[in-house]
Amino acid sequence: MDFINAIVLLxxxxxxxxxxxxxxxxxxxxxxxxxxxxxxxxxxxxxDMMSFGTMVTILFTWYFQSLGASLGxxxxxxxxxxxxxIFMVGYMLLIDKFVFKYYRVSKSPPVQLAMVxxxxxxxxxxxxxxxxxxxxxxxxxxxxxLIKAGEFKEMTGLNEGLAIKSTxxxxxxxxxxxxxxxxxxxxxxxxxxSMRAYSDNEDLALLSGIDPKKIVMITWIIAGVLAxxxxxxxxxxxxFKPFTYFNNMLPIFAAAIVGGIGNPFGAFLGGYVIAFSEIxxxxxYKKFFMYLLPESLEPNTLVQLLSTDYKFAVSFSILVIVLLxxxxxxxxxxxx
Amino acid sequence: xxKNLNVIAAYTIMMGLIILVGIFQSWNIALSIFNLCLISAxxxxxxxxxxxxxxxxxxxxxxYTALGGLAAVLISVDPVQEAWSAGGSNILLSLLLIIGxxxxxxxxxxxxxxxxxxxxxxxxxIIAGIIIIRFVSEPGIEAIEEVDPAKTGFLGGFGLPIIxxxxxxxxxxxxxxxxxxxxxxxxxxxxxxIATLLISEIVIAIIKHEDWLTRGVKNVIGLKRPxxxxxxxxxxxxxxxxxxKFNSSKLNLITDLTERQAALNQFVVEGSSIFVKLCYxxxxxxxxxxxxxxxxxxxxxxxxxxxxxxxxxxxxxxxxGKNVVKQHLLIFVLGSAIVGIAGAMLVTxxxxxxxxxxxxxxxxxxxxxxxxxxGSGNNFGAILGGFVVWFLWIESAPIGxxxxxxxxxxxxxxxFLKVHLIESVPYFRFLMMGIGLLLIMRYRPKGILPEKIExx
Numbered sequence: 120m121d122f123i124n125a126i127v128l129l130x131x132x133x134x135x136x137x138x139x140x141x142x143x144x145x146x147x148x149x150x151x152x153x154x155x156x157x158x159x160x161x162x163x164x165x166x167d168m169m170s171f172g173t174m175v176t177i178l179f180t181w182y183f184q185s186l187g188a189s190l191g192x193x194x195x196x197x198x199x200x201x202x203x204x205i206f207m208v209g210y211m212l213l214i215d216k217f218v219f220k221y222y223r224v225s226k227s228p229p230v231q232l233a234m235v236x237x238x239x240x241x242x243x244x245x246x247x248x249x250x251x252x253x254x255x256x257x258x259x260x261x262x263x264x265l266i267k268a269g270e271f272k273e274m275t276g277l278n279e280g281l282a283i284k285s286t287x288x289x290x291x292x293x294x295x296x297x298x299x300x301x302x303x304x305x306x307x308x309x310x311x312x313s314m315r316a317y318s319d320n321e322d323l324a325l326l327s328g329i330d331p332k333k334i335v336m337i338t339w340i341i342a343g344v345l346a347x348x349x350x351x352x353x354x355x356x357x358x359f360k361p362f363t364y365f366n367n368m369l370p371i372f373a374a375a376i377v378g379g380i381g382n383p384f385g386a387f388l389g390g391y392v393i394a395f396s397e398i399x400x401x402x403x404y405k406k407f408f409m410y411l412l413p414e415s416l417e418p419n420t421l422v423q424l425l426s427t428d429y430k431f432a433v434s435f436s437i438l439v440i441v442l443l444x445x446x447x448x449x450x451x452x453x454x455x
Numbered sequence: 456x457x458k459n460l461n462v463i464a465a466y467t468i469m470m471g472l473i474i475l476v477g478i479f480q481s482w483n484i485a486l487s488i489f490n491l492c493l494i495s496a497x498x499x500x501x502x503x504x505x506x507x508x509x510x511x512x513x514x515x516x517x518x519y520t521a522l523g524g525l526a527a528v529l530i531s532v533d534p535v536q537e538a539w540s541a542g543g544s545n546i547l548l549s550l551l552l553i554i555g556x557x558x559x560x561x562x563x564x565x566x567x568x569x570x571x572x573x574x575x576x577x578x579x580x581i582i583a584g585i586i587i588i589r590f591v592s593e594p595g596i597e598a599i600e601e602v603d604p605a606k607t608g609f610l611g612g613f614g615l616p617i618i619x620x621x622x623x624x625x626x627x628x629x630x631x632x633x634x635x636x637x638x639x640x641x642x643x644x645x646x647x648x649i650a651t652l653l654i655s656e657i658v659i660a661i662i663k664h665e666d667w668l669t670r671g672v673k674n675v676i677g678l679k680r681p682x683x684x685x686x687x688x689x690x691x692x693x694x695x696x697x698x699x700k701f702n703s704s705k706l707n708l709i710t711d712l713t714e715r716q717a718a719l720n721q722f723v724v725e726g727s728s729i730f731v732k733l734c735y736x737x738x739x740x741x742x743x744x745x746x747x748x749x750x751x752x753x754x755x756x757x758x759x760x761x762x763x764x765x766x767x768x769x770x771x772x773x774x775x776g777k778n779v780v781k782q783h784l785l786i787f788v789l790g791s792a793i794v795g796i797a798g799a800m801l802v803t804x805x806x807x808x809x810x811x812x813x814x815x816x817x818x819x820x821x822x823x824x825x826x827x828x829x830g831s832g833n834n835f836g837a838i839l840g841g842f843v844v845w846f847l848w849i850e851s852a853p854i855g856x857x858x859x860x861x862x863x864x865x866x867x868x869x870x871f872l873k874v875h876l877i878e879s880v881p882y883f884r885f886l887m888m889g890i891g892l893l894l895i896m897r898y899r900p901k902g903i904l905p906e907k908i909e910x911x
Contacts, residue, residue: 252879
């Protein structure tokens, strides 16, 4: 019994939250990696583009709520997301047309494009803050928990409860559907294959008659979808605050690089690597050992490897280690 | 002279703008803008050395700034004797252990050939070291943080004049840059940017949460000043006389003696804070001028030419026998050290150290906007960028308010759109910075004052 209790404890505090957080990071990381692989620059506006998508989702959610629409136990935001995606894709294509296209056509070095993305970051951040303000917003409605800790205890008769938030389930399910659709698109369809070819070798792809304009447009459309859904899921699960989204750019970058930048599957797994290591290393294992060990051996400290304050630092340290020992990432991406 | 006409014109306009602020808003605001412009200028000079001279991209400016600030705290605060006796020995012991660990790793690296076993040995040393260090330091840290936590709760510093911290800040930042450079400089440009950005976040995390060293988010306030205190100034005779002389024409208009005294007091209070700010301006100006002379000399020296050669064609420079790796490391350290000086200056001016306020937007990306807007590779351009961008950063709120009022003039004061826009005026600065950066990058990619190479 103690053993099961210990496992449930880990599930509740580590596995489920890390899986949800990892999915959110994974979507962002695929976004970064796609832009990097096809448009060939590090997009520093990632976090703010996600916050823009989330902001649009929130605005649509408010609108639908004011109309009285609801999905019952599911959050209203789910109806809002498709509309937000359309809006967001438009925004992405607009930015590309007025900002990035010029540098792409004139074949500027990647660093210059990265600098330009900082300009986009400033502008997007300003737009978000001017429209919705810098404060913390929750836009979740519907049923909060799928399984409540108390109910779980009653059901199983265990000491430890397992709480599963509905947002966590939505996050994981949506991520899996989206990512499988994306991989199907990249691996099976003609457009997807030509995108991969373009990312692999631009000149050769152009020679074989691939239209670069189309590739770039589709990349931005996918990026818009990923940014909106990734951002909205994070906002649903936690809360929406422009500053947090800006900060999330950092673990997202870490996930993309750890997974091997330019490699979408690597980025997907990288998100989970970062999320799990952040939570595993900062969790206090005292209770876990109390269940497993006999009383005489019980630890009297928290058995916490690192204080939770260092959550971000963990993912960055992993990144530094990966960069040092395997600069192309865990799953081979582009070599640095 | 003619060659430098645009430089002179640009600086004259900039000074004119600051003077306008002085006339229309207040001299106090103008001087605080000017002081922060000077500090920004030091930062941009540091970033410009790395980016403009050598093409190294460093997004870790925030980390070096914070380290400079930490130096200001560690140098100027008086040591907390109780904390030292409570946990000082543990901390010193852990410090020795860290040094021992590093030496052991170095020894293993030197002694054995590269192999799997060596990697495992090193990993064991590091993991065992961290566990031992935690056991040794934990009681010490707890004891230190319990010493009067409302006021101290940290080890304190050395109790020296804060000016010394400007040099120590440079050493701190340079030391960190050396370690980072050794690790990360081999990476390609945009990876280097990401890696330095993340490392600077780690630095901030440590400064924020190691309370025994920095008091963390509890902040350190009331640092010693290199300039006199306003309260003391207001009671010194020579200063009151000076203010009286300056304002004699206004004072002479007032005949009533008590009223005159009240007016004089008002002038003295205002004057004292202006005087203090002027003291800082003088100190900062000295630093900026010294650094400008040094960087200009370096730019036109054989070393500067070599750096540009490395920047423009690394392979060719390498083939000519220049040690690219070493020079990159050197310039990375030098630039970061200059940023460290700026960090210490900033804390010196504020008189407080608030680890929570270090955010990448303000201390990394804004500095980069300054370098790009001003003109990378040109020291005068970089300094000008610091001035222009900081000026706009501060003045964009009033400008934004004015624009909002202008465009929504037709709406009633209570109209929701107008209220909303006026509330969000502070964020117009991000918009201005972003649009400014995008426009400059598009239409004047070399900045306001572009790089000019002249062989002397």
